[in-house]
Amino acid sequence: xxxxxxxPLLYRFIRLGNLAWFTNDNQFGNDPHYLKxxxxxxxxxxxxxxxxxxxxSLLLGWGNxxxxxxxxxxxxxxxxxxxxxxxxIFGGKYHYxxxxxxxxxxxxxxxxxxxxxxxxxxxxxxxxxxxxGLIVSQQTFNTGFSLIIFTxxxxxxxxxxxxxxxxxxGRWSWMKPGSYxxxxxxxxxxxxxxxxxxxxxxxxxxxxxxxAKDVSFLIQYSPSVLFAILPAIxxxxxxxxxxxxxxxxxxxxxxxxxVTMVLKYMSL
Numbered sequence: 001x002x003x004x005x006x007x008p009l010l011y012r013f014i015r016l017g018n019l020a021w022f023t024n025d026n027q028f029g030n031d032p033h034y035l036k037x038x039x040x041x042x043x044x045x046x047x048x049x050x051x052x053x054x055x056x057s058l059l060l061g062w063g064n065x066x067x068x069x070x071x072x073x074x075x076x077x078x079x080x081x082x083x084x085x086x087x088x089i090f091g092g093k094y095h096y097x098x099x100x101x102x103x104x105x106x107x108x109x110x111x112x113x114x115x116x117x118x119x120x121x122x123x124x125x126x127x128x129x130x131x132x133g134l135i136v137s138q139q140t141f142n143t144g145f146s147l148i149i150f151t152x153x154x155x156x157x158x159x160x161x162x163x164x165x166x167x168x169x170g171r172w173s174w175m176k177p178g179s180y181x182x183x184x185x186x187x188x189x190x191x192x193x194x195x196x197x198x199x200x201x202x203x204x205x206x207x208x209x210x211x212a213k214d215v216s217f218l219i220q221y222s223p224s225v226l227f228a229i230l231p232a233i234x235x236x237x238x239x240x241x242x243x244x245x246x247x248x249x250x251x252x253x254x255x256x257x258x259v260t261m262v263l264k265y266m267s268l
Contacts, residue, residue, distance in 0.1 A: 038102050042112065049115050052122045052223060058213040059220065060137045060206075067205045069118060075198045076117035080109045083190065091186030093175040100171045120158065121195055123227035124151040127257070130224045131264055137209035144203040152195040154227075159191045161234045161250040164243045181243055217265070228257035 056065035079089050085108070087093040101110040128150040129136050139147060164181035166172060178184030218225075235250030237243075 038100075042102050045112055045115055045119070049119050052119055055219075055223060056122065058215055061209045064137060064206055064209060068122070068202050071201045071205070072118035072121055072198050073114045075201065076114040076194060077106060077109060079190070079194050079197075080113055081107045084108055087175075089193065090190035091178065091184030094172050095175075096172045097170055100169070117194070117198075120155060120227075121151065121198060123223040123230070124154045124158075124195070125199065126221060126223035127151075127154065127227045127261070130221050131260060137206065139203055139206060140208075141200060141203040144199075144206075148196055148199040148203065151199060152192045155195045156188050156192045157249070157253055158231060159188060161231050161238065161246045161253065163187065164246045165234060165237050165241065168241045168243060181246065217268075221261075224261060228261055229254060231257070 053065060053069065056068060060068070082088050083090040084094050084096070096105075096108060096110055096113070098105060101112055104111045125136060125147060128134075128147045132146055132150065134144060134147050136144070136147065141148075160180075163183045167174070167177075167182045174182060174184060176184070178187065231250040232254035235247040235254070238247030238250060
């Protein structure tokens with residue numbers, strides 16, 4: 001939680017020399033501190049990913065968590081390659097800006113991208129588990145189908161906030177920009193489909209775990225808390241950049257996620 005909330009402030013401090021939570025977009029540019037600030041974001045992704053892997057090992061078991069990590073990484077990478085090179089899956093051809101995302105590149109795809117896919121889906125399915133009451137480690141494809149669909153919907157809504165920011169920042173660009181702040185509408189169908197494919201394969205590989213580690217409610221659903229506040233955090237750069245609709249969606253989505261989570265907790 002501290003990592004999620006502090007990173008935007010530290011990022012701004014490195015680039016602008018102040019701790020402003022809200023900054024006018026025209027203050028950002030190709031400044032000499034950009035890559036240094038990006039290393040902070042990379043560190044956030046790596047540490048967050050490491051926490052999710054450890055968290056998953058407690059609740060799913062190492063075997064199931066390894067299955068999730070491998071499936072999420074390879075499927076998202078393959079879909080990204082197909083989407084960027086051939087214009088399939090996400091509604092058109094696009095390409096990543098090499099110097100906008102530090103780290104190794106795999107066939108034009110920054111290696112951090114599949115890590116982000118994995119982390120977002122893990123948070124999403126954890127939240128879905130909380131709301132539906134279905135324990136991930138005890139599901140098969142048939143019994144976990146509602147988890148799959150619900151998580152796909154959640155991630156698709158989240159992408160309506162995240163994708164416009166990335167396009168506006170120049171992290172990637174579409175050959176034929178779409179009507180939603182440059183993002184093609186079919187991109188969101190591609191997001192939903194990618195999440196469904198990853199989780200469908202995963203639940204076909206799950207080995208039921210009936211002796212998961214006994215952890216507190218807060219630890220068990222900490223990824224859900226992070227998932228619930230993420231859209232609100234992403235709304236800030238939306239408003240900075242004049243992306244009003246994604247910003248509104250982010251705030252409303254976070255509000256609904258948090259209220260639903262609190263009501264679910266009170267009903268337990």
